[in-house]
Amino acid sequence: MGASETLPMTATGEINAAIIPDLRRKRMERRSFLDTLFTLGLWGIAAIGAIPLFSVLYMLITKGGARLSLDLFTQLPPAGFMQGGGFGNAIVGTIVMVGVACVIAVPLGICGGVLTGAMAPKSKTAKVVRFIGKVMSGFPSILAGVFTYAWLVVGLKTYSALAGGVALSILMLPIVLLTAEQAVAMVPKRMKDAAYGMGCTHTQVILKVVLPASLPSILTGIMLGIARAAGESAPLLFTALFSNYWMRGLMEPTASLSILIYNFSGMPFPNQIELAWAASLVLVLIVFTFNILSRILGRPKY
Amino acid sequence: MKLDPFCAEQGGSGEPCAPSFLEILCDRGFRWLTFAAGGIVISLGLYIIFEIGSAAVPAMKDNGLGFFVSTTWDVARNEFGILAEIWGTLYSSLLALLLGGFFGVSIAIFFTQGYLNHRVAQVFRSIIQLLAAIPSVVYGLWGIYVVIPALRPVASWLNEHFGFIPFFGTKLSGPGLAPAVIVLAIMILPTVAAISQDAFKQIPYKVKEAAYGMGTTRREAIMLVMLPTAANGIMGALVLGFGRALGETMALAMLIGNANQISLSLFSPAKTLASLLASNFPEAGAVEVSALMYAAVALLIITVGVNALGAFIMSRSKRQEAI
Known part of the structure; x- marks a missing residue:
């Protein structure tokens, strides 16, 4: 940068450099040096922060992608030393x-x-309701499992898909509830007033004006809830348990992708560990799909 | 065309009329439905607490308050205590908060303080949100096969040369506190980063302009003006991140090693309340289930308390912004 660009000029257009001090910061001054250091530090931290994400994605694609085939979706989990197999029942x-x-x-x-x-x-x-919704949204997921165990598994005397679903719904409920509340409350008052002015009842205003207007945001909440529920494993651990067979009804132990990953991750057989990676890839794809769907639906329209 | 709701030719009724009987019935019915839903949510919340609490009653009678200061977990002798688990929960969460909080707040600064082009920052923000969406078990699997092998040489070197420091007092033989903390930090990073970003964005633009107008460098503006102004929101972010770390289950159950001991060492295995529940519940008998329910009550109280504190700090910081 030339000096003439930064130095002010007098009314006549001449530069009076003698009486105007140089206000530019010297590069090697202590303050600018610290500033540069700070900037570099932040870039470094952001780069280190990106490592885990790329490492996870890399492992999923190389390890999980290597096993990706149609068998995964149509076959049952293998036992012990068996080769091949899949996790159709878990999906x-x-x-x-x-x-x-x-x-x-x-x-x-x-x-x-x-x-x-x-x-x-x-x-x-x-x-x-609002208070309970907020408390439940910070609920550790394992407690949803503990509660459902005490209520449904002990009550019905069996591990079941129903109990697993109920446990997941406890985690989904606050997400759907709080986003629906926000979405509904965001509908402009003048829209509601216009409907009331036409002589609508409270219910008609809500069903015909408020809900259609807030539908995209509500769907966002539902998609986020599904993404969360699909990835959860702690609540299923002792409500749905696991099963090596195809599902026959709601009232029996049921396999799920997340519990399959958990069970297979600790096994000493390479085949099972490969399957765990493949199941992780499928699970992450499902979760990301719903996450991205929620983002597309939630994008402001105007 | 101007629509007249009362004009019969335009499809109106011809005269203003009150809602019909059917409409009133629908209105009452729908109103009742939403209140019923509210009632179900409330009773569900209360029932969760009641169910866990009542299942814990036998263990509460047997173990009393000694439950919180004992480290034995002996099913055969019917003696239970969760001091080691409480220690493991708080210690791992605190370490994860130090690590994840530092990175989370730094990344929030990096994204909001003009280091990146607006569009690029948006892309990176979405990437960080994806980090939050990856399921806990997947992090656990990644921790077992990536973090632990990567950490082992570092840990044994630290143990050999700095073994006299209690933090490096033991060898990392496999699962242990350090890999668990690293994964936990990654899991809370998105929470901390997202809420801190909101805190930075809430600062009026003129505050930043005033700081730069005084001739500060960017570092000085951030450290001396922006950080103190956003302090309340960042505090709330950290507390909420801490709350998330406390309740995290699966990744910890897979990585922390499940050893019932209290140790300062980062490389020794430990246990948390959530991992205790996850690992012992499936095979527990009636007496142990009751003790586990007691542990669940403790976890419930700790997490709800921390979350309430976080919500309180956040609401205070919002009110401050409003003034």
């Missing part, structure tokens, strides 16, 4: 249990969100 189990969780958590979460966001935001009930 089915994960889908069924996430489905059960959706059936419970989605209607409950949306209705609860409508209550706290639009129907009666200032009522005592709404305040308590």
